[in-house]
Amino acid sequence: MKILAIESSCDETAAAVVEDGGRILSNVVVSQVDIFAAYGGVIPEVAARSHLEAILPVIHKALDDARLTKDEIDAIAVTHTPGLLGSLLIGTLTARTLAILWKKPLYAVHHLKSHIYANWLLPAQGGMASVPQFPLLALVVSGGHTQIIYMPGHNQFEIIGTTRDDAVGECFDKVAKILGLPYPGGPSIAKMALQGDVKKYKLPHPQVDGLDFSFSGLKTAVLRAVQAECGLSITTPSYELKEYLSEQQKADFAASFQDTACDILMEKVKMALRGHQDVKSLVIAGGVSANAVLRQKAVESLLEASDGKIEVYFPELCFAGDNAAMVGAAAYFEVASGVKPTNPYTLSIAPRTAIG
Numbered sequence: 001m002k003i004l005a006i007e008s009s010c011d012e013t014a015a016a017v018v019e020d021g022g023r024i025l026s027n028v029v030v031s032q033v034d035i036f037a038a039y040g041g042v043i044p045e046v047a048a049r050s051h052l053e054a055i056l057p058v059i060h061k062a063l064d065d066a067r068l069t070k071d072e073i074d075a076i077a078v079t080h081t082p083g084l085l086g087s088l089l090i091g092t093l094t095a096r097t098l099a100i101l102w103k104k105p106l107y108a109v110h111h112l113k114s115h116i117y118a119n120w121l122l123p124a125q126g127g128m129a130s131v132p133q134f135p136l137l138a139l140v141v142s143g144g145h146t147q148i149i150y151m152p153g154h155n156q157f158e159i160i161g162t163t164r165d166d167a168v169g170e171c172f173d174k175v176a177k178i179l180g181l182p183y184p185g186g187p188s189i190a191k192m193a194l195q196g197d198v199k200k201y202k203l204p205h206p207q208v209d210g211l212d213f214s215f216s217g218l219k220t221a222v223l224r225a226v227q228a229e230c231g232l233s234i235t236t237p238s239y240e241l242k243e244y245l246s247e248q249q250k251a252d253f254a255a256s257f258q259d260t261a262c263d264i265l266m267e268k269v270k271m272a273l274r275g276h277q278d279v280k281s282l283v284i285a286g287g288v289s290a291n292a293v294l295r296q297k298a299v300e301s302l303l304e305a306s307d308g309k310i311e312v313y314f315p316e317l318c319f320a321g322d323n324a325a326m327v328g329a330a331a332y333f334e335v336a337s338g339v340k341p342t343n344p345y346t347l348s349i350a351p352r353t354a355i356g
């Protein structure tokens with residue numbers, strides 16, 4: 001089954017053709033990151049207008065790269081929630097129109113589900129890959145979400161832990177701003193941390209019951225530690241702090257923060273594994289899954305917690321951030337699980353915000 005998938009939930013306009021949930025026939029991503037680097041963050045109205053310009057050329061290129069015509073496509077899939085309203089509207093209106101004009105079934109896919117299913121995509125350069133085994137735990141770590149999800153089987157999701165405030169990716173982005181590092185913050189922190197000492201600054205681990213997370217306190221702890229290190233009062237605005245920090249101090253803060261954030265994530269994953277002894281795989285998903293320290297800590301934690309019996313999966317780096325191939329994979333497993341297509345005339349971007 002060949003699915004033309006469309007993703008436009010934030011600041012990437014993407015289209016891909018994916019066969020049977022794993023084989024990538026084409027994958028096109030136009031990122032707006034260069035536009036927003038100048039502003040230090042996404043401006044929703046600008047994002048929506050950029051999607052409008054890019055979406056049709058991106059879809060044409062995805063079909064061309066796959067060497068397919070519209071008649072050879074079996075279904076259309078699109079991200080319909082969660083995301084920026086204007087951005088989602090461009091993708092969903094385009095997908096609805098194509099589904100009606102081309103008479104194709106339309107699948108509306110939850111963005112976090114797509115991030116999880118990026119782990120079923122086969123290697124872009126070809127070859128075989130093992131796929132995650134059920135039941136599994138998914139650690140979803142993106143700019144807007146931090147969740148631990150138990151999946152007994154395909155397309156079945158039980159959220160067992162979630163953040164009570166900031167998402168971990170958001171925390172990377174905000175700490176990067178405090179340190180004066182460029183947008184997007186996650187990759188900037190990861191790069192800067194390479195020169196830093198993880199033990200230089202001791203940052204707190206939040207005391208949150210159960211499997212829930214809290215990241216707003218960690219961000220504030222970095223802010224206070226930077227102010228103290230520079231001998232400034234706590235009323236000094238965060239945007240002034242970068243002027244007082246040396247490159248080495250920035251690197252040490254980046255390394256200490258990154259290490260603490262990844263440890264917090266893995267502590268909760270290990271707790272979740274203790275409560276779910278049947279789990280066979282751990283799947284890490286979302287933009288923050290690109291982080292090399294998180295990947296290393298996940299492998300080490302799993303070795304320690306399960307003697308290597310539970311395998312850990314990450315998406316290929318090019319599929320960790322937003323892309324449409326993962327939407328095609330998620331839609332395929334919806335179809336395989338018996339989910340019926342969405343009515344293209346009535347699809348709304350609003351109603352379903354929790355994964356399911």
Ligand code: KG4
Binds near residue numbers: 143172185286287288
């Ligand atoms: O999944 P994603 O591309 O978009 C959302 O669905 O939110 O995730 C974006 C988030 C941003 O917060 C970005 O800073 C973070 O992922 N990110 C990283 C890395 N690459 C991207 N965080 C830590 N380390 C990275 N290497």
Ligand code: ZN
Binds near residue numbers: 111142286287322
């Ligand atoms: Zn995402």
